[in-house]
Amino acid sequence: xxxxxxxxxxxxxxxxxxxxxxxxxxxxxxxxxxxxxxxxxxxxxxxxxxxxxxxxxxxxxxxxxxxxxxxxxxxxxxxxxxxxxxxxxxxxxxxxxxxxxxxxxxxxxxxxxxxxxxxxxxxxxxx
Amino acid sequence: xxxxxxxxxxxxxxxxxxxxxxxxxxxxxxxxxxxxxxxxxxxxxxxxxxxxxxxxxxxxxxxxxxxxxxxxxxxxxxxxxxxxxxxxxxxxxxxxxxxxxxxxxxxxxxxxxxxxxxxxxxxxxxxxxxxxxxxxxxxxxxxxxxxxxxxxxxxxxxxxxxxxxxxxxxxxxxxxxxxxxxxxxxxxxxxxxxxxxxxxxxxxxxxxxxxxxxxxxxxxxxxxxxxxxxxxxxxxxxxxxxxxxxxxxxxxxxxxxxxxxxxxxxxxxxxxxxxxxxxxxxxxxxxxxxxxxxxxxxxxxxxxxxxxxxxxxxxxxxxxxxxxxxxxxxxxxxxxxxx
Numbered sequence: 118x119x120x121x122x123x124x125x126x127x128x129x130x131x132x133x134x135x136x137x138x139x140x141x142x143x144x145x146x147x148x149x150x151x152x153x154x155x156x157x158x159x160x161x162x163x164x165x166x167x168x169x170x171x172x173x174x175x176x177x178x179x180x181x182x183x184x185x186x187x188x189x190x191x192x193x194x195x196x197x198x199x200x201x202x203x204x205x206x207x208x209x210x211x212x213x214x215x216x217x218x219x220x221x222x223x224x225x226x227x228x229x230x231x232x233x234x235x236x237x238x239x240x241x242x243x244x
Numbered sequence: 245x246x247x248x249x250x251x252x253x254x255x256x257x258x259x260x261x262x263x264x265x266x267x268x269x270x271x272x273x274x275x276x277x278x279x280x281x282x283x284x285x286x287x288x289x290x291x292x293x294x295x296x297x298x299x300x301x302x303x304x305x306x307x308x309x310x311x312x313x314x315x316x317x318x319x320x321x322x323x324x325x326x327x328x329x330x331x332x333x334x335x336x337x338x339x340x341x342x343x344x345x346x347x348x349x350x351x352x353x354x355x356x357x358x359x360x361x362x363x364x365x366x367x368x369x370x371x372x373x374x375x376x377x378x379x380x381x382x383x384x385x386x387x388x389x390x391x392x393x394x395x396x397x398x399x400x401x402x403x404x405x406x407x408x409x410x411x412x413x414x415x416x417x418x419x420x421x422x423x424x425x426x427x428x429x430x431x432x433x434x435x436x437x438x439x440x441x442x443x444x445x446x447x448x449x450x451x452x453x454x455x456x457x458x459x460x461x462x463x464x465x466x467x468x469x470x471x472x473x474x475x476x477x478x479x480x481x482x483x484x485x486x487x488x489x490x491x492x493x494x495x496x497x498x499x500x501x502x503x504x505x506x507x508x509x510x511x512x513x514x515x516x517x518x519x520x521x522x523x524x525x526x527x528x529x530x531x532x533x534x535x536x537x538x539x540x541x542x543x544x545x546x547x548x549x550x551x552x553x554x555x556x557x558x559x560x561x562x563x564x565x566x567x568x569x570x571x572x573x574x575x576x577x578x579x580x581x582x583x
Contacts, residue, residue, distance in 0.1 A: 158275055160277065161274065161275040161276050161277065203368075208463075208464065209464055209465055209466060210462075210463075210464025210465070210466040211464070211466065212466055216456070217466055220282045222277070222280075222281070222282065225277050225282075227275060227282060227284075238454070239454050239455065239456040239468065239471060240434050240443070240447070240453045240454050240455060241434055241436045241441040241443075241453075241455050241456070241479075242436075242439070242441075242455065242456035242457070242458055242468055243439055243440070243441045243455055243456065243457050243458065243479040243480060243481040243517055244439035244457075244458035244465065244481055244483070244486065
């Protein structure tokens with residue numbers, strides 16, 4: 118191999134490394150942005166995971182045969198309707214940040230936003 | 245070519261470590277409905293699953309011991325017989341409760357249950373009781389009417405008295421969970437027992453645990469008014485927004501009953517957060533300080549040697565934050581530091 122051949126190999130290697138690093142970075146950034154997931158659990162068991170970035174509706178079957186209608190729209194999730202006695206879950210508003218949750222005690226339904234972690238996100242909320 | 249191979253080798257050997265960094269370590273989350281609320285336990289580390297499962301068992305154990313709703317619980321048995329020799333958790337809870345009663349001059353009282361029942365907060369069939377009914381019920385409440393001997397654990401309740409550790413049980417449980425976690429090989433854990441937060445150990449990324457404080461003025465309850473960094477601490481909030489009902493007279497009645505009047509506490513506060521290493525104390529104090537109001541709460545904090553921290557939120561929306569938290573909190577609201 119000539120000296121210039123060696124140089125060429127080095128350049129190719131460096132370029133390949135830079136490309137790999139760039140791809141890795143892009144992958145990380147991409148997966149972070151689209152990573153926000155709405156997790157639905159009933160009685161402590163996860164029953165469904167839905168993407169927060171896709172507009173959709175999901176009928177949650179709670180314990181005691183009740184229902185809670187979950188709506189995801191424009192990066193926000195909320196309970197639109199439910200047949201629980203107090204309907205507190207319907208009044209709990211819209212959630213979109215990691216760690217936020219909606220709880221329906223009578224149906225043991227919990228809807229949580231997960232995986233959109235950023236530095237400003239919270240690990241828990243005291244209430 | 246040799247150099248190329250060397251570099252390639254180094255790169256290849258680095259790849260796994262880069263990916264390992266990107267991936268989080270073992271996390272295990274458990275959710276459970278107990279003590280009339282929703283709880284979550286999240287553990288990080290090698291034995292995350294074992295630790296979280298053990299935590300859930302501990303929560304269930306304490307729930308069946310302390311529930312006033314279950315006839316077979318230890319608390320129900322003490323209440324129906326009127327006297328008992330307390331051991332273990334019951335003894336510890338009794339002593340913590342009496343200590344909190346003394347410390348807060350009765351603003352925390354583990355015998356307040358008949359009043360909670362009268363207002364319908366235990367059955368959720370709310371009603372505004374008459375003045376006479378309240379006075380009649382007040383005769384049954386007050387930890388000064390029971391007798392307890394800490395040596396033998398012998399408890400004798402006053403006439404028609406009922407014990408309820410509900411105001412301290414979740415904080416006590418979070419304290420016990422720390423003991424459970426310490427027997428497993430985990431790096432860190434965070435639990436929320438119906439909004440009572442306890443952190444343990446370290447977060448996988450090395451940053452401090454961040455805990456939000458619910459905005460008491462938000463109608464949906466989904467916004468936070470402040471955030472604090474809290475490592476190995478219990479963060480417990482009591483607020484009038486948590487449970488309330490509107491009476492036939494159009495007035496709002498919340499669930500924090502003042503043991504001295506029998507009515508919902510009317511202080512200048514809307515929310516009290518206690519940050520402490522001692523979860524049981526934090527639980528009792530958050531309720532008691534709400535009843536006491538800002539001035540007395542601050543005095544108690546100063547008199548007790550500033551051994552815990554507080555965030556008091558007054559009706560005008562101002563946050564009053566104790567000195568120890570001044571470098572670890574964030575808020576967009578108006579605030580003052582108390583020393």
